[in-house]
Amino acid sequence: MRVLVNGAAGRMGSEVCRTVQSSSDLHLVGGIDPAGRGLLTGVKTFTNLKEALEAIPVDVVVDFTTPHAVGPSMETCLAFDVPMVIGTTGLSAAELQEWQVRALQENWRAIIAPNFAIGAVLMMKYAQEAMNFFEQAEIIEYHHAQKLDAPSGTALRTRTLMQEVSNKDIPIHSVRLPGLVAHQEVILGLPGQTLTIRHDSNNRESFMPGVLLAIRRISEIKGVVIGLEHILFADI
Ligand code: NAP
DSSP states (O other), rough: EEEEEEETTSSSHHHHHHHHHHHHEEEEEEOOOOOOOOOOOOOOOESHHHHHHHHHHOSEEOOOOHHHHHHHHHHHHHHHHHHHEEEEOOOHHHHHHHHHHHHHHTOOEEESSSSSHHHHHHHHHHHHHTTTTTTTEEEEEEEOOOOOOOHHHHHHHHHHHHHHHHHOOOOEEEETTOOOOOEEEEEEEEEEEEEEEEEEEOOOGGGGHHHHHHHHHHGGGSEESTHHHHHHHHOO
């Protein structure tokens, strides 16, 4: 598969480039960096997505950019009929819903996951299950100081999943500090006891197996799939 990485010079994008390049079944055909910073040796750099899609054949675009950049990139990929694997967070629930409708109408495909770490997907699943048994819950998410959006996409997704089983108010607290990568605790309470479910991404390698899985499964989905759980637990 020919993979193009949008946001290729960023923290996540550069890790995705290295991971794709070392995967024997995938071919890194290029990366987009608006500032034109050089990427890995032998990998072509473009300064915008449209220019790249006009220049080279691509099977999937992987997007780790910014909340402002991701929407226009989705429009471009839709116009070129190239599917996407999207890790960028910050799209609102309403925007995600609109994209789900449009993608089905226009026969376009994308996997959007607020968190590609397998452990984080399990944290969300267990938090949803536990919500059946607890009266109150709160979410604390901890991220590095450069993160642009708050609350995190993972915290919002966790709350959505928990509210599917019990429509209670679930406050989210956001911590931004140097030294952190991506961490989350879901604390559920009942009189006399609490249950804490915690996940830690200690480095960006933690997200790569999930990104590779989404790239390899992109041709099997229909429309926009939100959440890696649909791929991991095979209900696509
Ligand atoms: P980052 O280091 O700031 O990287 C973002 C990159 O995108 C930067 O190099 C930026 O370039 C570039 N960019 C900005 N506008 C662009 C455009 N129009 N076209 C192409 N590239 C553009 O951020 P990060 O830590 O890698 O995170 C990226 C996104 O992934 C965030 O939304 C974050 O929340 C999310 N994330 C998701 C997961 C997950 O598992 N789903 C995990 C970690 C992070 P400039 O620096 O020149 O602006």
